[in-house]
Amino acid sequence: MSLITEASTQPAAAFRVTRSRRNVAWTGVGALVVVVVLALFPYIVYSGTTAILVQAFIVLTLASMWNLLAGYAGLVSVGQQAFVGLGAYFVLILGLHGTSPFAALPVAAIACGVAALPLWWLVSRLRSGYFAIATWVLAATIMLFIERFSSIGGGSGMPLPGFTGYSSVLLTADTYWAGLAVTVLAMAGIYLLLRSRLGLVLTAIRDDEVAARSSGARVGLARMLVFVVAGVGCGAAGGVLAISQLQVQPSADFSVQWTAEMAFATIIGGLGTIEGPIIGTAVYMILQQTLASYNAWYLIVVGLVAIVVALFARRGLWGLIDEKVHLRLFPVGYWLRAGGGAGRPRRMRWRRAHSFPA
Amino acid sequence: MAWVNAIIQGVLTGGLYALFACGLSLMFGVMKVVNLAHGDLAVVAGYIAIGIIAATHVPVLWSFLIVVPVMAVLGYVLQRTLIQSALDRGVLTTLVVTLGLSLVIENGLLQFFTANTRGIGTGLALVQDSFSIGSQIQVAWLLVVFFAVAVAALLGLQYFLSRSRYGRLIRAVADDKEAAQLAGADYRHVFGIAAALALATVALGGIAYGMYSDLDPTAGTDTILLFAFAAVVIGGLGSLWGTLLGGIVLGVAQQIGAQINISDELLAGFIVFLVVLVLRPQGLTSRRAQS
Amino acid sequence: MTGLAGGAGPAGGKGPIGDGPAGGVRPDSGVPLLEVRDLVVHHGQLQALDAISLRVFPGEVYAIIGANGAGKSTLLRTIAGLHQPTEGSVLLDGNDVTQLRPERRARHGIVMVPEGRRLFGSLSVEENLQVGATYARPGGTWTIDAVYDVFDWMRARRHQRTGQLSGGEQQAVAVGRALVANPRVLLLDELSLGLAPVVVQRIYGMLPQILATGLTVLLVEQDVSQALRVASQIQCLLEGRTTLEGRPADVTAEQVEAAYFGLASTASAGRPGEGSDSLWPG
Numbered sequence: 056m057s058l059i060t061e062a063s064t065q066p067a068a069a070f071r072v073t074r075s076r077r078n079v080a081w082t083g084v085g086a087l088v089v090v091v092v093l094a095l096f097p098y099i100v101y102s103g104t105t106a107i108l109v110q111a112f113i114v115l116t117l118a119s120m121w122n123l124l125a126g127y128a129g130l131v132s133v134g135q136q137a138f139v140g141l142g143a144y145f146v147l148i149l150g151l152h153g154t155s156p157f158a159a160l161p162v163a164a165i166a167c168g169v170a171a172l173p174l175w176w177l178v179s180r181l182r183s184g185y186f187a188i189a190t191w192v193l194a195a196t197i198m199l200f201i202e203r204f205s206s207i208g209g210g211s212g213m214p215l216p217g218f219t220g221y222s223s224v225l226l227t228a229d230t231y232w233a234g235l236a237v238t239v240l241a242m243a244g245i246y247l248l249l250r251s252r253l254g255l256v257l258t259a260i261r262d263d264e265v266a267a268r269s270s271g272a273r274v275g276l277a278r279m280l281v282f283v284v285a286g287v288g289c290g291a292a293g294g295v296l297a298i299s300q301l302q303v304q305p306s307a308d309f310s311v312q313w314t315a316e317m318a319f320a321t322i323i324g325g326l327g328t329i330e331g332p333i334i335g336t337a338v339y340m341i342l343q344q345t346l347a348s349y350n351a352w353y354l355i356v357v358g359l360v361a362i363v364v365a366l367f368a369r370r371g372l373w374g375l376i377d378e379k380v381h382l383r384l385f386p387v388g389y390w391l392r393a394g395g396g397a398g399r400p401r402r403m404r405w406r407r408a409h410s411f412p413a
Numbered sequence: 414m415a416w417v418n419a420i421i422q423g424v425l426t427g428g429l430y431a432l433f434a435c436g437l438s439l440m441f442g443v444m445k446v447v448n449l450a451h452g453d454l455a456v457v458a459g460y461i462a463i464g465i466i467a468a469t470h471v472p473v474l475w476s477f478l479i480v481v482p483v484m485a486v487l488g489y490v491l492q493r494t495l496i497q498s499a500l501d502r503g504v505l506t507t508l509v510v511t512l513g514l515s516l517v518i519e520n521g522l523l524q525f526f527t528a529n530t531r532g533i534g535t536g537l538a539l540v541q542d543s544f545s546i547g548s549q550i551q552v553a554w555l556l557v558v559f560f561a562v563a564v565a566a567l568l569g570l571q572y573f574l575s576r577s578r579y580g581r582l583i584r585a586v587a588d589d590k591e592a593a594q595l596a597g598a599d600y601r602h603v604f605g606i607a608a609a610l611a612l613a614t615v616a617l618g619g620i621a622y623g624m625y626s627d628l629d630p631t632a633g634t635d636t637i638l639l640f641a642f643a644a645v646v647i648g649g650l651g652s653l654w655g656t657l658l659g660g661i662v663l664g665v666a667q668q669i670g671a672q673i674n675i676s677d678e679l680l681a682g683f684i685v686f687l688v689v690l691v692l693r694p695q696g697l698t699s700r701r702a703q704s
Numbered sequence: 705m706t707g708l709a710g711g712a713g714p715a716g717g718k719g720p721i722g723d724g725p726a727g728g729v730r731p732d733s734g735v736p737l738l739e740v741r742d743l744v745v746h747h748g749q750l751q752a753l754d755a756i757s758l759r760v761f762p763g764e765v766y767a768i769i770g771a772n773g774a775g776k777s778t779l780l781r782t783i784a785g786l787h788q789p790t791e792g793s794v795l796l797d798g799n800d801v802t803q804l805r806p807e808r809r810a811r812h813g814i815v816m817v818p819e820g821r822r823l824f825g826s827l828s829v830e831e832n833l834q835v836g837a838t839y840a841r842p843g844g845t846w847t848i849d850a851v852y853d854v855f856d857w858m859r860a861r862r863h864q865r866t867g868q869l870s871g872g873e874q875q876a877v878a879v880g881r882a883l884v885a886n887p888r889v890l891l892l893d894e895l896s897l898g899l900a901p902v903v904v905q906r907i908y909g910m911l912p913q914i915l916a917t918g919l920t921v922l923l924v925e926q927d928v929s930q931a932l933r934v935a936s937q938i939q940c941l942l943e944g945r946t947t948l949e950g951r952p953a954d955v956t957a958e959q960v961e962a963a964y965f966g967l968a969s970t971a972s973a974g975r976p977g978e979g980s981d982s983l984w985p986g
Contacts, residue, residue, distance in 0.1 A: 578838060581834060584824065584827055585835045591806075592823070593835065594785075594806040597815075598807055600807075
């Protein structure tokens with residue numbers, strides 16, 4: 056009697072690796088259409104609506120960045136408001152030297168990316184809980200430091216220069232387009248990043264850091280790049296914030312509230328997917344607009360929803376949709392298609408070869 | 414002489430910070446939980462005290478006796494329900510859930526108590542008074558009392574942890590919760606006890622804070638939480654007396670900063686925090702390097 | 705894997721291996737103290753145990769042997785409650801305990817000494833024992849003093865932190881911590897791991913004393929000869945399945961070797977009528 060159980064042998068099925076299950080080229084076209092429509096808004100809708108949309112753009116950009124940090128690089132930062140504030144203040148500083156705020160915006164964003172490097176050096180060796188607190192303290196420290204300089208407004212802030220001669224209508228429109236541009240660039244950038252080699256490394260790190268390291272992945276470098284990219288993104292959002300507010304104000308620009316907003320929009324929408332922050336931002340803005348007259352209630356509701364989602368729907372609202380429909384607007388994972396090759400496949404079985412954060 | 418005054422005040426304030434910090438250290442050391450709502454819970458305790466005093470007109474010192482046990486029970490319940498569920502799902506979930514809790518608490522307080530600050534007036538002459546050492550040094554009685562309360566609380570905690578049955582269980586579960594299970598201990602219950610202790614001490618801190626300065630709904634995240642973490646990190650995780658040392662270092666750094674430039678008080682403290690975080694993350698009292 | 709204890713026999717190596725304790729005669733009927741029925745356990749998608757069954761009767765020393773990855777520790781951890789089975793059940797005295805959490809099982813008398821000792825490093829020797837005794841079943845003979853009596857060196861060093869002890873000393877404290885919980889079934893997971901052979905012998909030498917107080921032992925061992933020396937009943941696992949079970953006195957070296965490595969049996973080659981095929985499962 057043999058002790059070795061015969062391993063059940065199956066004919067090796069031919070597998071094909073594809074980026075997405077359905078042809079999503081139409082999604083790209085759809086996205087383009089959406090962007091074009093959005094770009095036309097200043098001609099179509101009231102300025103009140105565009106102002107709300109600018110807020111939404113800021114939150115969406117921030118949420119996408121937080122998603123990149125926490126959902127893909129495993130970095131839970133409670134201090135991204137540092138970059139929001141820095142972005143705002145870089146726009147101010149450039150404005151004080153004569154640059155138009157809109158021209159200053161990309162420069163400010165890049166400056167935030169540069170500033171991210173020494174900040175990363177300070178916190179990179181810390182792990183989870185310590186990392187979170189350190190980022191928060193860093194943000195608070197940066198705010199206190201900036202408040203010392205009365206030339207840039209001290210503790211109460213100052214208005215943004217460079218808007219004289221701007222008609223109100225044009226200003227609203229330009230602010231809107233700046234916000235739209237930042238958001239589109241941010242999301243396109245993240246999409247391309249995750250489809251690149253870096254994206255592969257990040258997924259590997261997320262699944263099993265030790266294995267990734269021993270396979271040669273440059274984990275530290277990957278994380279640093281993500282941190283810098285997030286700095287640029289949050290900084291750009293901060294610049295848009297300053298422009299939309301026409302001023303900088305340290306307590307508002309560096310408020311930990313930004314972290315709460317971006318974290319919750321991401322969690323509610325779905326961590327670890329590009330689509331998640333979109334849904335999360337939409338939910339957040341809807342809550343804000345409908346409950347705004349009840350003062351602090353919308354934040355209470357947001358907090359409660361975030362807790363419930365984090366505990367019971369870990370992949371967020373997009374995760375719930377995704378499970379039913381298997382839809383990816385921004386395909387960054389891989390699908391394994393079994394039964395390809397010669398002849399009619401017996402059965403198409405889709406297996407997702409890309410997993411979610413634990 | 415102003416410097417001596419500053420340093421003395423810094424040392425004594427360290428006691429208050431230790432009260433905030435030891436609960437955080439306990440929760441992080443035992444459950445590996447970074448409770449982002451920790452500071453807000455201190456503020457809640459302060460507001461409960463205000464509410465009780467306003468409603469029942471009991472002497473202020475009695476409020477300690479009522480609020481501390483209430484917060485301890487709240488801590489147990491919170492741990493067994495919300496925080497345990499989050500812990501079971503991972504570090505990220507725990508951070509998000511405690512951040513959510515912080516948001517809900519702060520905005521809840523804002524909604525019901527408005528953004529105005531409230532103080533806990535004790536009405537005792539003791540509170541306003543200070544005594545003098547020599548001709549130039551003034552020490553506020555209140556701060557001395559807080560320091561004494563902090564030391565007493567730390568002594569009590571130390572005694573509990575080293576001598577009592579549950580103290581042993583808490584230390585055992587902190588070392589290896591699976592092995593503790595094999596020995597018959599339900600670690601969720603032990604976590605609850607640790608959380609109850611943590612919230613009891615933070616309640617002391619919150620009420621003290623309300624007496625010393627004024628409470629407002631955002632004080633939890635604006636000041637208390639960061640001070641607590643600074644004290645824990647500087648003093649060294651896992652060491653109760655380290656939180657006192659950390660609190661003292663923080664307090665002194667702040668006062669020295671204030672002496673240099675009145676608006677640099679907070680900044681000085683945070684800079685010391687960052688320096689320690691970068692150079693010696695295990696803190697001043699720990700012998701091991703952070704793993 | 706260490707070499708099998710020499711069962712000197714005729715060419716071909718057939719003959720009884722080891723003898724195990726004389727006691728522990730298996731009853732033909734009756735309720736086993738500890739029973740496992742058709743246990744299926746998975747680690748994620750990987751199947752670790754495939755319909756494992758076993759029965760341990762009071763007073764026995766039941767040893768589970770097998771190579772690395774065979775599923776031995778998984779089996780013990782599932783019995784202790786640290787792992788939930790996909791299918792199957794664990795019974796104590798006929799009562800189904802499969803749904804009970806590990807701490808409840810410990811309080812009912814299933815106490816495990818985990819692999820790697822797992823002492824509470826920041827606690828002293830005595831405090832480790834005290835924690836073990838916190839939820840002890842009442843009425844046991846194993847008090848902390850009784851443990852000190854057996855391990856005479858411990859009393860003098862009881863206030864020392866366990867991190868400073870040697871491997872063998874830590875193992876003794878770990879066993880003591882389990883004993884003071886007054887178990888009915890003592891689960892020993894890889895006692896010999898990381899210890900010098902002479903130390904291992906000394907610890908296993910205590911088993912008679914433990915059994916004399918009415919305990920039953922279920923142990924997992926990589927050191928096959930050691931297991932065969934102390935066990936009254938053995939079971940060999942390979943890739944999550946049982947490949948051999950029976951008394952040490954009734955199995956031959958080749959049978960164990962074949963069961964351990966999963967080779968086709970060579971025991972029946974040569975002389976007819978020799979070799980115990982009846983012990984092969986199914």
